[in-house]
Amino acid sequence: MRKILKRAVSCIAVLLLTAGMLVFLADLTERKASREKYADFFAQEQDFDVLFMGSSHVINAVYPMELWNDHGIVSYNFGGHSNQLATTYWVMKNALDYTSPKLMVIDCMGITSERKSSDAFSMLHQSFDAFPLSATKMRAVWDLLDDPGMDALIDKGEARDGDETRTKLGLLWEFSVYHARWNELTQDDFEPSATLEKGAESRIGVYPTSYEHYDLYQKLESGDVGEEYLRRMIEDCRAKGIDVLLLYLPFPASAKQQQEAEYTEKLALEYGVNYINFLEEDLVDYGIDYFDADSHVNPSGARKITEYLGRYIKEHYDIPDRRLDSAYGSWNEDYSAYTDMKDRNLAQQTSLYNYLMLLAGDDLDIAMDAYDPAVFQDALVQKLMQNLHVDVQQLGEETDVVLIHEGGEQAAVLNGLRDTGSADTPLGTVHIRDMDEDSYRIFLDGLEVLQGRKGDRGLRITVYRGDKLVDNVLFHYAIHTDGTAENVSAIRESESGTP
Amino acid sequence: MLFNSMQFLLFFPAVLLVYYILPEKIRYLWLLAASYFFYMCWNAQYALLLLYTTAVTYCSGLLLARCQGRRGRGAKKKGLRKCIVAGSVFLNLAVLFYFKYINFAAELLAQAFANFDVDLRIPEFDVLLPVGISFFTFQALSYTIDVYRGDIYAEKNFFRYALFVSFFPQLVAGPIERSKNLLRQLAVPKKFSFERAREGLLQMLWGYFLKLVLADRIAVFVDTVYADTAAYPGVYLLAATVLFAVQIYCDFAGYSTIAMGAARILGIELMENFNAPYLSTSVAQFWRNWHISLTSWFKDYLYIPLGGSRKGAFRKYLNKLIVFLASGLWHGAEVSFVVWGGLNGLYQVIGEAIKPVRDRLVSLFHLHRSSFGHKLLCTVFTFCLIDFSWIFFRASDFAQATEIIRSIFSVHNVWILFDGSLYGCGLDRPNFWLMLAGIAVLAFADFCRYRGIVVRDVILRQDYWFRWLFLALSVTAILTFGIWGPNYDAANFIYFQF
Structure with missing residues (x-):
């Protein structure tokens, strides 16, 4: 008996040691994208009031931290790259195991999709890895991998090259995939961090695109697998007493997608839920608010959509303002970290286009000193300045200084300031004063807003968030004969030696 | 089923558990069932080949034992025994030849005729090579020859013999076991030993x-x-x-x-x-x-x-x-x-x-x-x-x-x-x-x-x-x-x- 006991202890000890080591290694080797996206979601004990569901359009278009700052809405962005509505359904089901929101906001793109999931399997990992193994997760995996639409796509050779064999095991026991990452571990694997955007993702870039409105003579009669899962989402939410808001986010939609957007309205009416078809709203500027050819909005576009949604939600739903709720005190710290991140992003930009795009819609005070105002002839720069509510008609050869308050709430263009030395603007009185032979300063109502150096070329921009100087950068550019400005360099204060 | 597959990691502990729970007398039947399942995971139909090889060599063993048992008729008996061995070897190698070498032989033949400017067109045989066929064929043949040589007695129990041919750990890639070693062990199962x-x-x-x-x-x-x-x-x-x-x-x-x-x-x-x-x-x-x-x-x-x-x-x-x-x-x-x-x-x-x-x-x-x-x-x-x-x-x-x-x-x-x-x-x-x-x-x-x-x-x-x-x-x-x-x-x- 004693011998049997001893052996049993041996076996259990070996099993426990092995399990412990495997758990540690599984944690270490895991690809961190999913964990980083959901870290704040799992870290919060209190319920979220609003969840945003959908594809990458949602990730890039809705900023929960801005909703918090502007309206006190506690929300999380569950959009997933390349998610089909079936995947979104299962993401929602898994999320609902951990929180009970008051409102579910669902992007309806893809109701005509025959597939349940992305053809890039790593995207499914990003959507599900962070969810602990549970009955819901297992049901999700079983359902999503039973996907005739996807199988047909693979058979036809139209699926993207698989980055991983599509197996249930890979999603349920991630170590079976990630153990091979032992040779690519970085500091981030040992010290993982959370993204600071509550599931959202800012993608910085300016990709001019356009929207073509199609006359839809042929109406969509029905959706496909996508519609089936959208219906399930609405019905499940209603069964749990969760309000549903349907969206069709703005992007250069094809005729079929415009049909989808129109058809979604029918579904919304059928279920009696609200629906915003952003394709019909004149909200984003397709020339400057997009990041890439795949039609993901950049922060400028996202802030417009987020602001619109924030106001809409506050007007139509009973979502509490939690800004003064001590239980959500950590959100203020999170917001502070989030603005620091935005400031860092801004201070890292070397492209004038990206820089001007990032300034829009943010709580920033901006002073621009144009040594070479020819840059304002660049069509894209003009659009981006317009996006900052600058009257571009006033921009010209004589423009010396442009002042912008609160990311475009108010703006003033000062032409010939260097000759007059001072000017009155709606923002206040502006003075320019030489400090010595080399440098000068610009003051607004006696407060210094810009330090410059004589003899500089290009466009100097100084950005403040409240009293904090975020960036002081000098953009150099070359003006082509067609009027376009090509970025040559961006020199920061410490690099240029400006006082 | 591969040793390095998830299926095997589930299959083997399950086989093991049931094996040691069952009474010793019928354990070999469980191992036989498990072995056939193991083989059929790859291709169920080809289990018939395994059965064929088993049946041929089992019968040859019994026939050889019977011939050995008869008295007298020395030379005739020896000739008959040789015929039985030859028959077993032929029947097994014929199957091996068909599944493994038919296309190769046809190609060689065509090349040989081509040397004499004769265009010999032999259709290609669409044959899927059965996993481990060379291994289990050789193992089974060794049994026939061992019985012929009198190195071992013929196994009377068909199922135990079938397990000898199909024992799953070494079925598809060896080691090619000898009847002297494996059959004896299958006949006397051991108790579980922790060591x-x-x-x-x-x-x-x-x-x-x-x-x-x-x-x-x-x-x-x-x-x-x-x-x-x-x-x-x-x-x-x-x-x-x-x-x-x-x-x-x-x-x-x-x-x-x-x-x-x-x-x-x-x-x-x-x-x-x-x-x-x-x-x-x-x-x-x-x-x-x-x-x-x-x-x-x-x-x-x-x-x-x-x-x-x-x-x-x-x-x-x-x-x-x-x-x-x-x-x-x-x-x-x-x-x-x-x-x-x-x-x-x-x-x-x-x-x-x-x-x-x-x-x-x-x-x-x-x-x-x-x-x-x-x-x-x-x-x-x-x-x-x-x-x-x-x-x-x-x-x-x-x-x-x-x-x-x-x-x-x-x-x-x-x-x-x-x-x-x-x-x-x-x-x-x-x-x-x-x-x-x-x-x-x-x-x-x-x-x-x-x-x-x-x-x-x-x-x-x-x-x-x-x-x-x-x-x-x-x-x-x-x-x-x-x-x-x-x-x-x-x-x-x-x-x-x-």
């Missing part, structure tokens, strides 16, 4: 290390280079060829070791299949240590019946060549396999033929055959000979093999060993160095074996905490550094194709 299970488990772990960490990692390098010999000439090919020698060893020895470990946990001892082969100091010794179950099979059932070394030097050399040509053919229906086998036979014939000269040189230069330096030189030389023959084994065909040899000897790019170019052959720097570290571990283990040290016993003699840590770390290391999982298309063991 034996622990040893078996350690053996399986070593097998998995060889297969998942080493063989499949080396395969990435070798496959990359051999897939594009023009882009990877000279020293690339030399490195890949040297590594292939290690890959095939790890792959095959890995399978055999897992098989032996699994069988040991079930209370059955299978024969050793490898014994530090690359430490051999001659080609003959290499073949005594490499794929021992096949080499000994050919020795017992082909070389000795051909006359062995009893009929003079010429016949001895001829017999050796025949045996190795047959061994090459056994491995695959390709000219390159035959060349590989012939080359290994030739090495031995030449080695023996020039033995007097070698002895004379050793004596002339006062060399000591037992010195470390001499042994090392012989070991390296033997490895070079064997590795050269592996080129024919690994190449896609004879033409590619000759192209590879030409490239190795004509392209001089030795600097690729030093400038990091080797990291561009499918394995990045960490993986490449992990592979080398793994090979060092293997070399250490083989050296211990060579010196008669059983590493497994050394580990099991340590204190409990060391044993626990060792086991846990081994499993974790194999799972972390092994090439497996959804990113990896579960690679067959190389010897499955035979």
